Amino acid sequence: MPEGHTIHRAARQQNRHFAGRVVEVTSPQGRFGQEAALLDGRVLHNVEAHGKHLFQHWDDDVVVHIHFGLFGRARLQRGPDPAEPRDTIRMRMRTPAAALDLSGLTICRLVDPEQVARVRARLGPDPLRADARPEDFVARVTRSTARIGTLVMDQSVIAGVGNVYRAEGLYLAGIHPELPGRDLDGDRVWELWGIFGRLLADGVKAGAIRTVAPEHRGLPDTGPARSRHRYVYRRSHCRVCTAPVQRWDLQGRTCYACPRCQPLD
DNA sequence: AAGAATGTTATGTA
C-alpha cells in the first residue's frame, strides 16, 4: 500500500491524534522490545515524513525512524477500547481517545538526530515537502543514462514515488519508462515533477491513488473495477486510447506503459 | 491457497 502519500497521511494522522499528548506505547508480541518501554509514557511532539520515511519526534530528542516497506500499515481505532492487537502488530500507540497499530514495518528503530540527518541526506527532493528542491531532481534525471522508469523509483532522485505513481505519472507526462533520463528535455522533466506533486497531493487528500483526470472519467472503460482509477497500472488496456498496455520487468518491479500514449522517442 | 503486491538494502557482476 504505501507510497509517499500514505506516509504523509500517516504523519498527519499521528499528529492529529497523538502529538502533544502522553502516549502509551506497547509492543504486543515484543517485536519492538525494550524500545517500546523506553517510549511508553512520553510526550510525542511531532511526526514528519520525508518520502517514504517517517520520523516521530518524542521528548528528549528521542526519534523513532519508521519505514513501511511494501506491507506496512497503520490502523487507527477511535475511542477508549480498541480491539485486541493482531499478532503482527509491531507497535501500538494509545491515548484514552484513540489507538494506532503499526504492522508490516521494515524499519522501526530508535535513532538520534544525527542518524535522522544521515537518512535524509540519502533522500532526494520530496514533492510533498516545502523544503524540496525540484532542480535537484531535474539535474539528476537529465544527466543520467539510466532509464527514466528506474530513475523515478530511485529515492535519492525523487522521494515518495513508487510503482503506481511511476506508471501513472510517466503516463500523464507521455514519457515512456525506457527512455534514458538524459534524452529528456529539462522542460519535460520539470513538467514531470509537477505531475508527481499533484498526484501525491491528491493521494494524501483522498487516501488512495486515483490518477484519472475528470475529462477522462466519462470514457467507456472495459477494465476491471479495481483499475478504474488508473490509466495503465495493472490494466490490460489503456484507459484513454484502449491500446493494449505493455507490461515488463524493470529492476525487479513490473512496469506498465501505453505504447501509443507514451511513444519511445 | 499459492502467488503477487503501492519497498529497500546489501552484495556481486560487468
Added chain:
DNA sequence: CTACATAACATTCT
C-alpha cells in the same frame, strides 16, 4: 563510479 540483477526481509489480499 554507474547500472543492474539477485536475494533477503516484511504481511495481506485474492
